Amino acid sequence: MDPVIVAGAGPVGLTLALALARHDVPVVLFDESADADENRLARTVVLRQDTAALLERLGCRAAARTAPWTGWRTMRRRQLVRQLPLAPGPLFDTRRGIGLPGARDGDDQDGGSPDDKAAAPLSPVHLPQHELTRALRGALAAIGDEDLVRIVTGTRVETLEQDDHGVSVRTRGAHATWWRGSHLVGCDGPRSTVRKALGVRFPGRTAVERHAVAVLRAELPWPGEALLHRSPPWRSIDAEVTARPLPRGLWRVDWLLPPGRDLVTPDALLVRVRDTLAGWCGDSALPYELLDTGVHTVHHRLARRWRVGRAFLAGDAAHLLGALGTQGLEEGLRDVGNLAWKLSLAWHHGASDTLLDSYQTERRGAVGARLRTADQALPQVRASGGWRAVRRSVLPGGERGHDALLTDGHLGGGPLGAPPVYGRSPLTPAAPPAGTVAVGTALGAPVADILVTAPDGSVVTLRERLGRELLVVLVAPGTGVWERRHWMRAGLMPRLAAAVSTLPMRTELLVAEEYPGAPAHTVLLVRPDGHLAAALSGVRPAELYACADALRGGARTRDEVPRDAEATARR
Numbered sequence: 001m002d003p004v005i006v007a008g009a010g011p012v013g014l015t016l017a018l019a020l021a022r023h024d025v026p027v028v029l030f031d032e033s034a035d036a037d038e039n040r041l042a043r044t045v046v047l048r049q050d051t052a053a054l055l056e057r058l059g060c061r062a063a064a065r066t067a068p069w070t071g072w073r074t075m076r077r078r079q080l081v082r083q084l085p086l087a088p089g090p091l092f093d094t095r096r097g098i099g100l101p102g103a104r105d106g107d108d109q110d111g112g113s114p115d116d117k118a119a120a121p122l123s124p125v126h127l128p129q130h131e132l133t134r135a136l137r138g139a140l141a142a143i144g145d146e147d148l149v150r151i152v153t154g155t156r157v158e159t160l161e162q163d164d165h166g167v168s169v170r171t172r173g174a175h176a177t178w179w180r181g182s183h184l185v186g187c188d189g190p191r192s193t194v195r196k197a198l199g200v201r202f203p204g205r206t207a208v209e210r211h212a213v214a215v216l217r218a219e220l221p222w223p224g225e226a227l228l229h230r231s232p233p234w235r236s237i238d239a240e241v242t243a244r245p246l247p248r249g250l251w252r253v254d255w256l257l258p259p260g261r262d263l264v265t266p267d268a269l270l271v272r273v274r275d276t277l278a279g280w281c282g283d284s285a286l287p288y289e290l291l292d293t294g295v296h297t298v299h300h301r302l303a304r305r306w307r308v309g310r311a312f313l314a315g316d317a318a319h320l321l322g323a324l325g326t327q328g329l330e331e332g333l334r335d336v337g338n339l340a341w342k343l344s345l346a347w348h349h350g351a352s353d354t355l356l357d358s359y360q361t362e363r364r365g366a367v368g369a370r371l372r373t374a375d376q377a378l379p380q381v382r383a384s385g386g387w388r389a390v391r392r393s394v395l396p397g398g399e400r401g402h403d404a405l406l407t408d409g410h411l412g413g414g415p416l417g418a419p420p421v422y423g424r425s426p427l428t429p430a431a432p433p434a435g436t437v438a439v440g441t442a443l444g445a446p447v448a449d450i451l452v453t454a455p456d457g458s459v460v461t462l463r464e465r466l467g468r469e470l471l472v473v474l475v476a477p478g479t480g481v482w483e484r485r486h487w488m489r490a491g492l493m494p495r496l497a498a499a500v501s502t503l504p505m506r507t508e509l510l511v512a513e514e515y516p517g518a519p520a521h522t523v524l525l526v527r528p529d530g531h532l533a534a535a536l537s538g539v540r541p542a543e544l545y546a547c548a549d550a551l552r553g554g555a556r557t558r559d560e561v562p563r564d565a566e567a568t569a570r571r
Helices: 011-022 049-057 114-118 129-143 193-197 266-281 328-349 353-381 398-411 493-501 541-551 563-570
Strands: 004-007 027-031 044-047 071-076 079-085 125-128 149-153 155-163 166-173 178-181 183-186 204-217 225-230 240-246 250-256 289-302 311-313 451-453 459-461 470-475 507-512 522-526 532-537
Touching: 004 011, 004 166, 004 178, 011 027, 011 049, 011 129, 011 149, 011 328, 027 155, 044 049, 044 129, 044 240, 044 328, 049 129, 049 328, 071 398, 079 398, 125 129, 125 240, 129 149, 155 183, 155 193, 166 183, 183 193, 183 328, 193 311, 204 266, 204 353, 225 398, 250 266, 266 289, 289 353, 328 353, 353 398, 470 493, 470 541, 493 507, 493 541, 522 541, 532 541
Parallel strands: 004 027, 004 183, 027 149, 071 225, 183 311, 470 507
Antiparallel strands: 044 125, 071 079, 155 166, 166 178, 204 250, 204 289, 225 240, 240 250, 451 459, 451 507, 470 522, 522 532
């Protein structure tokens, strides 16, 4: 079968190539650039724990190239209004399990109680984008199989044609010719040639926000902590300044610019740097080293369609966002996590339109909701009587609510930052199957990263097993003290193992001592991208089969389940 063609070798395209290769799907990756990636310190990426964990599973250790933030501060004028300790999370500290970021009421006091610290949000991963790209290229090179991944440099898509069996792509550049692929994924950025060739519209808003950016080396009063400073008292035109730590003692500082298209001159930026450092440190002569500068313009756009036949859009080719702390690249990596396992099924076994269409339904729906939230909040968070003063909002909570919303956006919580929930996915049965139980994770949400016992008896985190196949997890308190040869033959395990062996997708059976909110003997069905597909009470072969079949786009009813699924499970 022909390989999958990935157009664009930025972080999203590189990650998709890695993910498909992990599924043993051959890839041809078009890399428009013929030169080494530009080293720009002022262009950085912020990854939450779920997207950084995706990269980790693919062999790209982004967290190893940076250090965790130790805290988050929010200031308004001269007042500290919110301070949160941040936990490193498992990517920085293997002693701690993964949890979803999210601040609790009462966590905004200096210091905080032990309970506050236990519930601390997890630090994001913050590093220059060129370092992430370099790590991804290194992970691809480590595969060492040109039959599995072929990178074609100096090449971009010019036009394409589709039929029932694949996609033909005409390229221009160093390797101008026709290429044949089973599917095509356009990861070729905001000006995507693939999107234009498909005739897909890309409506939205231009220049929603603009930020002046500087990367500098300096000693700030809160080493390791990130800062959001609203209405700083030393500048009459700056409504907001953020400072985020980078490796090697560097800081990225962003100034929200007033509306308009006025140029940011070098002299004006230097004045901002000096005034800001003097305001924070109380020293107008504080030494610093300015390493890079830039102006970051935020656009909000959403492609009308993300799938046209055998062609798909992902990353900046499908969406642009970035206001109020939202992260466009992170959403692109979530596109990859959602699409890769579906394309793998299509390549190896064939796939229904239901399965392939679910990529657009789930991901476009999630990004669209994020954009709507940001667009609705922007006029009120940025509203002013004059640019500098932030007036009280009609939203509950006023200024305090705005501070919390922005903090969530930057740290990966709430409607602006939390991982998406695919609650109305076409890959779930129309009605909850019999025996469905409520657990601490909503259906369609990312699972908690608990410890599980794998078939070989090793104890690993649940996220380590994601990516390649379905996971079935039995919650069985007490099994941790047994040897595997005992609990595999005890209790529900023989019937569950028999039921799992009949499922229509490759599935791995795991056991956990506990899962948040789950009663004993709950059976969890987890998608390859880590979202919860079902939670059932006990061993229910027919319902388990129906849920697994729905995940591959079959959505069979109970009467259509092969009779041997029930019969085998009873034996």
